[in-house]
Every structure is written in C-alpha cells, then in structure tokens.
Amino acid sequence: MRRVRLLAILFLVSVAAACLMAEFIAPASYAQQFREVPNAAPTRQHLLGTDDLGRDRLSRLLYGMRVSLLLAPAAAALSSVLAAVIGGAAGFVGGWLETGVMAATDLFLSLPWLFLLITVRALLPLNVSPITSVVITFALLGCLGWAAAARVICADARTLCASDMVLLARASGSSGFRLLWRHIVPNLRPVLSAQFWISVPVFILTEANLGVLGLGVAEPLPSWGSLLRELESFSSVTAQPWQFVPLVLVIATVSCFHLAMQEQETWA
C-alpha cells in the first residue's frame, strides 16, 4: 500500500512538473490556431492532434492542467481557511454562535450549487482577462465550498473543548486566544489537512462541470473543464480516442490525490 501511495505522489509530482515547465515542453502556444488543420489526428507536430479550431491539444492539456492544478489547491486552501475560522470559532465558543453558524451551514449546504455559481458568474464584470476570469472562478469555488468542512471542524473543535487535555489546560490557567491557538488549532490541523486534500479534486471537477456548461474559464485559456468539453459528443470521441487523454489524466490525478489524502488521514 505504501508503494502505491509513493507511486501516486510520484505521479502528482511528475504532472505538476510537466505543467510548470509547459513553456519548454509544449510544442505551441495554447491559443495559437492552426486553422489549416482543425480536428487533426496525432502527428509529429501535434502529438495529441488539434482541437476544433486547430489548437495543439498537448499544449492546451499542459497549460490547462497547470491552471487547474495551481488554482484548485489555492481554492481548497481558501475554503479550508474559511471552514477553520467559521467552524473552529463555532465549536470553540459554542452556544448561540454554534447554533447560528450551523443553521447558516445547513442553509449553505441546501443551496443548488451549480445554479448559484452560474448566477454569481453572470453577475461578475464582463471585461476581465481570461486569467482574471479563471482566478475569479476558483475564488468563487473557494468562497462557496467551506460549509461541509466547517461542519466537520465545528464538531471536532467541540469534542476537543470537552476533552481532558483542554480541561487540563484550562485548569492551568490557559484561556481565550491562547487556548485556541496553542491547544485547539494544532489538534485540528490533521482534520483541516484532510479537508484540504478532499477539496482539491472536488474543485477540479466542479470547474470541469462549469466548463462543460460553457461557464468555466474564459477562452482562449484552457482548463481541464474546457478540455473535457470535447467529450460531450459521444460519436466524435469514439472516432478520436486520443480525446480521452484529459479524462484519463483527471481520473488519475483525482485518484492520486485521494491516495495521498489517505496517507494524510493515516498520519492524522
């Protein structure tokens, strides 16, 4: 099992390295349209062929993975921090704050996410560059994805507050911020870490879902979501099996994240 985890981490590192070195590896710019060869099969110039507009698929895959792999963890970190602050405070203070926060969390969890994201996306300013749009998309995911994690953290913080360890700390005069910072937060770290690793693949897939609806990252910037849109047409995919490469990579990456997360949980 340990070897499998090692392989998973190795895979993630290789993918991340390939994405970070996209400028050197990619045979062309992700935006350049080779209009004479749209929908081309793999050739020496275009190892994964070209898309509908003649853009090199390999280049778009590398840059698209970079976008998703850089920004999904960033969004996951944002949602984990929000969950830690909101859930941690609710669990630590308890009483009316906990009741209020949990009610807000329930409300948040009951919202139809996809429609909410579509609405919020539609309200944003139009004249933003593709890079800004992708940052906005992932920031939205981060800001809206804290609720489930906050519930877990709140429960954990509450359990910790009632533990012997915290009772002992209180007895020795520790209270308020010091109690939170020195005793509660360090013990919440493994849960937070697990929540972070769970969120990363979730955000990658959510962005992919938004991309499938045409509401993800703005053109010409690629993302995993926009790359997966090519799979919408079943009949074209069966004729061009190399279009499956982004899907295979998403599955492999998400699986590797889960394996890495299991390792975190073991540590926790």
Added chain:
Amino acid sequence: MNRILTSIAVLFAVVLNSAPARAQSGNQLRFCIGAEPKTFNPLLADDEPSETVRYLTGGVLMRLNRMTQQLEPELATAWKVSRSGNAISFTLRANVRFSDGTPFSAGDVAYTMQRLMDPALHSPTGDSFRSGEGKVVTQITGSNQITVTFPKPIVGLDKLFDQVAILSAKSQQKEMAVLGPYYVAENKAGSYLLLRRNPNYWKRDAAGRQLPYIDSVRLDIQQNRDMEMLRLARGEIDFINSLSAEYYDKLAAQGAKMAYDAGVSLDSEQMWFNQVPSSPLPAYKRAWFTSTSFRRAISESINREDIARVVYRGHARPAASWISPANKFWFNAKLQPHPFDQKSALQMLAHEGFRLQSGVLRDSGGHAVEFSVITNAGNKARERMATMMQQDLAGIGVRLNVVTLDFPSLIERIAHSFNYEACLLGLVNDDLDPNAQMNVWLSSAENHQWNPSQKTPATAWEAEIDTLMHSQASTFDAKKRKQAIDRVQEIVWQQEPFIYLVNKNALSAVSPNLHNAHPVALRPQVYWNIDELTLGSEVARNR
C-alpha cells in the same frame, strides 16, 4: 380439450389481428423533436415542436412551396388580393371534410379568422395580420367564396396564410379536427406523439390515390442530439431535420448517402456593438462603438472565410447582408461580404485617430482598445466563432474578451440593463418577406438591438432606413419594394450596425429508407412535401 382448442383459436385470432397492426407500424415515419409541443391549437403555435405538429396536421388555404418559394393552392383553389391591399378573396375547394367527418365550408374560414384576430387569444400567427386599429371583417359571398378585409393594407398578405391552419367551426373535437394530412392520434407526455393519416384528406396523387402515402408519423421527444444520431444510424428514425456541421461530416464520412446539404439557409450569425446612449459604458467606448469606421475596421479584421471553413466545416457562407442569398427574390446580389483586410482596417482606424503601439491599438485618448463579446453558453459554434474573432482582432492590436452567459442573463443584459459591450448571436429566420423584420429595422423597435426603442432616429442612416422600411410596407408594387429593401441592405452593409458573419447551410440527414425526400433550405427542410414521402416498405408494396 375444448379449453385447449378455444385457447388455440383465441391465440390465432390475436395473431391474425396483430398482422395488420404490424404492417401499419412498418409504414410509419419516425423522427425526433427536441421537446413536447406546448399546444395543439395551431393558432397559438410558437415553439418549433408545435409548429411541426401544425405543419403535419393543419390544412391551409395556400402553401408556400419550400423548393420554388412560390405559393400553391391548397384548400383555396384561387385567391385575389384587392388593389388596396387590405382584402383577400378566396375560392374554396368543394367536398372537403375535416378528419372527424365535419364538412369544410367558408364558415370555417370566417371562424378561423375571427379566432385568429381575437385579441384575447394572443395568437402569434395573428400578430402578422395586425395592420392597424379596427376589426377584421369576413364576408361569405357564395357557397365557396369568402372575402377577408383587414383595417389597413398588409404587404405580402397572401403569403401569411401559409401559417394559418383552418379550424372547424362546428366540430365537437374543436382544434383536434384537422384538414391536413395527419391528425393527432396519441400523445404520450414526454415520450412520443403519434399522428395517423387523415382518412378525409382531400389531396390525391396523379393516379388518383389518396395522399399521404405514409400511414402514421411518430414524433419521439429527444433532446440529446447524440442520441438522435445513434437512433438514425440504428434505423430507429427516418430523418434528422436540422443537423450540425459536425454531425453532417460524420455521416458523410461513414459513406452512407444520408447527409444532405441543401445550401445556404435563411439563418445568419452576427455580432453588434452596444450603442445605447443610456448604457453604463465609459464615454470613450461608446464613441468607438458609434463610429462607423471602427465597426467597419472590426468587420474587415474578421476572417469570415475561416469561420465558415473551420467552425461550420465549409457548410456556411460569409454573410453580406441581413437577407440571406437563400431568399432568392429579396437578397441584394450586388453586395459582397466584407473582405478580410487588416491593412485596410488599420488605415480606417488611423483616420479616426487610433494608433498601433507595440502591438496594442490605442485611441486618440490613449485608451487601449479592449472590449468583451457576450454569447450564450453551450452554443459551441458561437463560442468557437468568438474565439476565432479573438485571434483575428489580436492582429490589429485589439483585445477581445469572450464571455459566455446563460441565456436569461444574456437577454437581461441586451434587452434591459444594456450592460454589455458587444454581443454575438444568430437570427433564425422563417419568413421570406423582409417586412417580417420591421421589428428589427425601425429605430423605434424593441428588437433594434444596437440601440432599441429610439424616440427619434439617432443617426441619419437610421432615419433613412425608417423611411425606406415604411415606404416598402405601404406599397404593393413588388419592384418598388425590392428597390427600397435593396437600399436598406446597402445602408446596413455600409454602416454595419450588425456585423454579419456567416449564413449557415441547411443540413439534414435522411435514411435511405425514406423516398421522395428533397431537403431544402427553408423549414421544414425534410418533410415540407410530407404528402409525397414514402418509406421503403411502401415503395415495395406499390411495386
């Protein structure tokens, strides 16, 4: 023993009874519609599935032949539009009955017209006949003669009757009693609709055989276009009325002669800039968008040939005008699509004070030229067009941001808040007469998208378009109308309030099992001659 014999007899009876049913289902035309029809009342049909049902079941006084684009007699054997243009007299076909056996008479035409023009009904078909204040008068002048008089003249009056399915004034079945080739026999909500041959249909072929040849039509409700393609390949449906270029190429590549390209259609794809004075745009951007040279320069920087070749895989044509070349009479053949010429575009922009500085186009105030174009999310062709325009415009130093929005958000921006810079959309056009586009071209119209509902025309050329559109609507001289419409096309070509990109081809797929299908550019592309269509089994039976 008796019981066994009885059981065998019953079984035989069932088998014998089911034999004709099998034969009947074998002569059934099947195709898909994207959604359930919203109504079976032909006067209220507004959505595509309802219009399909209306076309297949409704009997009309005259029908526009989709191939020749000429009117042909149906329930009316002759008609005459009055000199003043506000009345039309029909001579009706005798001995015609509705699907339920009720006889057809001039009273039914009068009843239909009264219902159609009833303001309480809100009939979309009736809207085309509303020429002014006042009542529509129907006068039955003989057993088969009727005159319909409108309060004011209506141009292209006779052609409007192609959409008017005649209702029965006396039938208990109300709008379900029809005069068309089929009647609605079964409606399984969300699943399918079954139409059966109208036993009282009046039309016969040259050999005297009653039409239509096909016994029944099954309309399967299927939203997924991929599934529709699979079902065609499996032989479960007989045609696809409207096909995307991608699917067309796939079918063509398979070798089977199923894919049909009927040539350029009436539909167009276009972009426009927001020129609404009250829009929340900065003044310098409004100045760009209201400048003819700026719009012309953007237009000339877009490679329409590439869009037609790459996005539509060669099944589209660069557009020159708001009227498609498919509209044989009204298209102004003198107009050519704007050429892709970025040098000329930069010269035009230079005259307006724009300059290219290290790859970025700047206006006289030093603002970098950057704008966003909105289009509806999920429309792949438009998203691809916008992305191609993005690369083309980068060639003259313009940064274009492509924004895809869900349809309600897009409509909110272009019709209410006017909070957008440019928009890319298409126009689905069914009407050959340009008068149908009055609601777009008059400066006071709500659909005058670049600057709607103007109290007085904002520019001299819009005032001229108003005058020309009004003048063509008030004359019945086809030559004069054509001159006016040609001039409007010229003005639009020069001013480019809409930057027309391409006219898509009408693509469809027809199974080899379906005979006599001659797909055309006008809707409904494949089944416009439904009376004459035959299936493989029917051809064999006739032999």
